[in-house]
Amino acid sequence: MISSTPIAAPPALLSADGLVGVIFLVMIGVTIIGGLIACNSERLVRAVAGLIVCFVGVAGLYYFLNSPFVAMMQVLIYVGAVAVTISFAIMLAAPEEQKKIGVSGPLIGPFGFGTAALIAGGFSVLAVRTEWPVIAKINDGSIKKIGIQLLTNYSMVFELISIVLLIAIIGALVIARVERKN
Amino acid sequence: MSLTLLNVIFAVVVAIAFAAANAAYLVWAERRGAARIQRRPGPNINGPFGLLQPPLDGIKLMAKQLIIPGGADKVLFIAAPVLAMYPAIMSFVTIPFSDTIVAHNINVGILMIFAFASTGSMSLIFAGWSSRNKYSMMSAVRAVSQSVAYEIPMLITTITVVMIAGSMDLMEIVHQQSRSILHWNIFPLLGNSHNILMPASFLIFFICTLAETNRAPFDLGEAESELVAGFHTEYGSMGFGLFFMGEYANIVIGACMTTILFLGGWSCPFGLFPGVWWFLLKLYLLIATFIWIRWTFPRTTIYGLLNLSWKILIPLSLVNLLLTAGLIKVF
Structure with a gap:
C-alpha cells in the first residue's frame, strides 16, 4: 500500500488537481488567519469568532484528506457545541467588561522569538528532509468501517477518551463545588 | 474552464437560487396563510394573488440604508446576517430530491446537514451581541439555551433512524423506505423497526425542527411582546431581509430532513407516478x-420551552432509542 513517489510538476491552475490545490491553500490560510484573530483580538466574542474560523479551516483540511466523517464531526462538535458553549459562558459572565489583556509571561521577547524560530526551523527541516510515503485510501470512510476500527484496533484510544471526558466532568463538578462554598 | 469546475458552479448556482426563491416565496405564503387564518385579505395588490410582492419587497429592502448603531461591533454586525443564510445553502449540497437530482451525495450526509445546522445559532449570537442592545443580548442568550436544549432530542431521534437504516447516507435511507408506503419510518409495523413508538419519534423530530428554526410557538428569540424584535432589533434594510430569508431557508431544510428521515423521501405510495414531485408535495x-x-398556537414561555425539551422530549427520545435498539436485536 505504501509507495513513495517524487513530487511531480505542479498541475495547471484550472484543472481538477489545480483547483484542489487552491482549495487546500485557502483552507490553510483560513486556519492560520482564524488562529491569529483568536489570539490577537481584544474583545472575547471576536476571539470566539476567530476560533470558529480556525475550526472551519481545520475541518476543510480533514475533508481534503479524504475523511469527511472527521471533518463533519469537527464542525458539529467544535463549531456547533464548543464555540456555542464558550459564547454562552461569555454572555452569562460579563459582556460589557472589556479589559485590555496585555501579553505577559516569561517567554515574551527574545526567548519567545527564539523558541518560535527553533520550532518553525525544526518543522521546516523535518518537512523537507522526510521522504513522505503516499498511502493509498485505507477504506471508503463509511461509518461502519470507522465504527469497526474504533471498537477493534483502536478500542484502547476509544476507552481512554471516555476516561478523559469523565475526568473533565468530575473536575467541573469540583470547581463548581468550591465556588459554591465561597 | 474544465467540466468539473462548470459542474461545481452549476450546483452552487442552483442551490443558492433554490434557497433564495423558496425563502422569498415562503414569505408570501406565510403572509397569505396568516391573513386567511385571521380572516383578512393579506398581500393581494401586486400581481395576481399578490405574487409580485416578494421581489418588490426585496427591491425596497435593498434600496434602504443599512444603519449600524454607534458602539456596535461592525465586523460581527455585518457578518451575522450572512451567517444566517449560509447553513441552509450548504445543506442543499447533499439533500437528494430524487434518485438523480442531488448535487453531491456523501456517505455522511446526515452528519453534514446537522453539522451546518448546529452552526446556525452562531448567527443569532453574533447578531445579539454585536448590536449593543440589551434586548438583542437577552434574545441571543435565549436562542443559545434553546438551540442547545433542542439539538439533543433531535439528534437522538436521528440516531434512531440511522440505526434502523444502518447508514448515514440520505439516499440509502430513502431507498430502504421505498419498498412500500408501510416501510416509511413513520409507520411502526412493517419495515425494519417494528417499533410502535416511531410516530412519537416523528412528532419529537417535528417539534425539534420547529424549535431549531425559531418558529412560533417556540420563537422566544424574537418574542416581539417582550424583546422588541429580539436579535434583529437593530437591523434594517437587507440585513433584516437576510435574517428573514435565512429563517425560511432553514424551514425548507428542516422539512426536507423530516421528509427524508420519516416520510420516505421521493418514494411514492402505491407506485403512483414516481418522481421528484412526491418529494416536493x-x-x-x-x-x-x-x-x-x-x-394558531400562542407563544410559550422560556421555562415552558426548556421544560418541554429536558423533561419530556429527551427522556422520551432516549426510551425510543433503547426500544428501537432492543427490537432490532430481537428481530
Missing part, C-alpha cells in the same frame, strides 16, 4: 403545517 405540505402551527 411532502415538503410543501410540511411547510404549510409550519405556517398553520405558527398562526
Whole structure:
C-alpha cells in the first residue's frame, strides 16, 4: 500500500488537481488567519469568532484528506457545541467588561522569538528532509468501517477518551463545588 | 474552464437560487396563510394573488440604508446576517430530491446537514451581541439555551433512524423506505423497526425542527411582546431581509430532513407516478403545517420551552432509542 513517489510538476491552475490545490491553500490560510484573530483580538466574542474560523479551516483540511466523517464531526462538535458553549459562558459572565489583556509571561521577547524560530526551523527541516510515503485510501470512510476500527484496533484510544471526558466532568463538578462554598 | 469546475458552479448556482426563491416565496405564503387564518385579505395588490410582492419587497429592502448603531461591533454586525443564510445553502449540497437530482451525495450526509445546522445559532449570537442592545443580548442568550436544549432530542431521534437504516447516507435511507408506503419510518409495523413508538419519534423530530428554526410557538428569540424584535432589533434594510430569508431557508431544510428521515423521501405510495414531485408535495405540505402551527398556537414561555425539551422530549427520545435498539436485536 505504501509507495513513495517524487513530487511531480505542479498541475495547471484550472484543472481538477489545480483547483484542489487552491482549495487546500485557502483552507490553510483560513486556519492560520482564524488562529491569529483568536489570539490577537481584544474583545472575547471576536476571539470566539476567530476560533470558529480556525475550526472551519481545520475541518476543510480533514475533508481534503479524504475523511469527511472527521471533518463533519469537527464542525458539529467544535463549531456547533464548543464555540456555542464558550459564547454562552461569555454572555452569562460579563459582556460589557472589556479589559485590555496585555501579553505577559516569561517567554515574551527574545526567548519567545527564539523558541518560535527553533520550532518553525525544526518543522521546516523535518518537512523537507522526510521522504513522505503516499498511502493509498485505507477504506471508503463509511461509518461502519470507522465504527469497526474504533471498537477493534483502536478500542484502547476509544476507552481512554471516555476516561478523559469523565475526568473533565468530575473536575467541573469540583470547581463548581468550591465556588459554591465561597 | 474544465467540466468539473462548470459542474461545481452549476450546483452552487442552483442551490443558492433554490434557497433564495423558496425563502422569498415562503414569505408570501406565510403572509397569505396568516391573513386567511385571521380572516383578512393579506398581500393581494401586486400581481395576481399578490405574487409580485416578494421581489418588490426585496427591491425596497435593498434600496434602504443599512444603519449600524454607534458602539456596535461592525465586523460581527455585518457578518451575522450572512451567517444566517449560509447553513441552509450548504445543506442543499447533499439533500437528494430524487434518485438523480442531488448535487453531491456523501456517505455522511446526515452528519453534514446537522453539522451546518448546529452552526446556525452562531448567527443569532453574533447578531445579539454585536448590536449593543440589551434586548438583542437577552434574545441571543435565549436562542443559545434553546438551540442547545433542542439539538439533543433531535439528534437522538436521528440516531434512531440511522440505526434502523444502518447508514448515514440520505439516499440509502430513502431507498430502504421505498419498498412500500408501510416501510416509511413513520409507520411502526412493517419495515425494519417494528417499533410502535416511531410516530412519537416523528412528532419529537417535528417539534425539534420547529424549535431549531425559531418558529412560533417556540420563537422566544424574537418574542416581539417582550424583546422588541429580539436579535434583529437593530437591523434594517437587507440585513433584516437576510435574517428573514435565512429563517425560511432553514424551514425548507428542516422539512426536507423530516421528509427524508420519516416520510420516505421521493418514494411514492402505491407506485403512483414516481418522481421528484412526491418529494416536493411532502415538503410543501410540511411547510404549510409550519405556517398553520405558527398562526394558531400562542407563544410559550422560556421555562415552558426548556421544560418541554429536558423533561419530556429527551427522556422520551432516549426510551425510543433503547426500544428501537432492543427490537432490532430481537428481530
